[in-house]
Amino acid sequence: MSQDYSSRGSVSRIDASISVPVRTFIFSSLLWLLVASVLSLIVALKLQVPSFLGECPWFTYGRIETLQRNAFIYGWASNALFALNLWIMSSLARFELKSSWLPVLGGIVWNLTLTYGLIQVLLGQLNGFALLEMPKEVAPAMVVAFLFAALWPAVAFARRPTGNVFVSQWYIIGATFVFPVITVVAQLMLLWCPTLGVMQALVHSWFYQNLILLWLGGSALSAVYYFVAKESGRTISAYYLATVGFWTLFLFASWTGPATLLGGPIPVWLQSVGVVAALLMLVPTVITAVNIFGTLAPRNGIAQAWNNTTLRFVLVGAISFTLSALLNIVFSTRSLNALVRFTPFGQAQEHLAIYSFVSMVIFGAAYYILPRLTGSFWPSAKLVHLHFWSCAAGSLLFVVAGLTQGWAAHGRTDFAVSALPGLLAASLLLVGHFAFALNALGMLAADKAPSNRRSY
């Protein structure tokens, strides 16, 4: 982790054309990351000391935990992925954005709507569907904002000068189209014209799995493929399999919802469909692992990746993705699922996917993109190290503690014991996120070369 804190010193025309929207998204995502990190610490504290902030109804566990989750997914991850998808697709498709005010407008509306929704949650206006808790009037505004903010990668793809399609582009296009469809359909079937009874749980599990695996996961996988090839200077190993990996991921991930409802009051055949789909996720998981680790493993590539800031984060993300997918596959089987159901094991699995995979990849991408976008140096190499080790240690602690406690719990969770590593992990993550935000905001503030453009 030594060589690439600096920029190239100038900004390409493509980067300059998307500079304003990408900066807007990154700036927003940084603010939401800090908010979510502080909320995460409060949540961890409340698990340890339930009376902490207990007198004010605004700060009850249910509301704070909901706020944290929504701020993290819709505030931090989604804003960052808007930026990441736009930047990667513009680079691959040689796309110069002409109407940059449209995605900026979308980003502003997205963040204002999210703020309004979270204030409503704080005031107690929430429902029981995870990641759909905000009042139902919020969703239409967010979908419209998404159309303004996040559809530009699809425009770039449609207007690419050559017929070549890279695997990163497939994932971005897939993820971009998934989000509005699943949000509208889930809102319609759960909040506007609700289905009856158990169908609601099924629809919600479908929405949740799509959101995590396809919107967040698909976007992050596009970055993994892009940066592994770009930074290692190697061709993706067994590239011909990547097509199969993409299609199988998008085919099977949608069907894994019922596997999260094992033991619930849904028809057994539906549970079996979910289990089979979860087992079939082995195909894209293995293909992705072959593509990524097969590319990096030969000729001492892993060690080289470890010495590259972007690739170090991306490598951790890729390992987390593989581990998370394998755990999901194994613990979707009925007998093993029965052992860990309703325990911190599930939270740890989710953390592995959402944080250790998606967020670490976003961090790595930011270390690559921001210098090229701003033409500035990263202000502090020490903060980069602090960021990596705090986040890696915090994430590892959270995941390992959750998995082991969940496995040991077997239905008798001791909350006081299980909360302690979570508190330490949340503190470490907060430190890491502040280090990252300080560095990134310092870079954005010290931006010196928006007009110093060179043609690519």
Add this chain to the structure above:
Amino acid sequence: MSDSNNSRPVISGQVASWLGVIAFLAVAIAVITYAYLAFRSTDGVDADRRLAQKALRADLESKAKGKLADSGRNTDGTYHIPIEAAISLIAAKPEVLVQLRQSNVGPGATAPAPVFTNGTK
């Protein structure tokens, strides 16, 4: 002399592509929404069943509440009285409670009979 060939399009190419993508998504969402709403059960069977279940629940609840406030004879031969009356009775004469307990743990008891029915007896 103006050159009509140099006139700029009202909508630029990128924005036109963007609107095309939105139109594609809108059509996809509209088809899904129509399919859901069109094939949704609209004959009121589910609604009627839910209304009947609600009425049944309300009826059972009112009967249960009635037992808490009325006195009368239960189907098993025991009696129930309002809970306030039961509390007053026990407060005035605590040995009633002891007698009740003894009468339910006798050697002849074949099954554990409830001491209280709906909180009263």
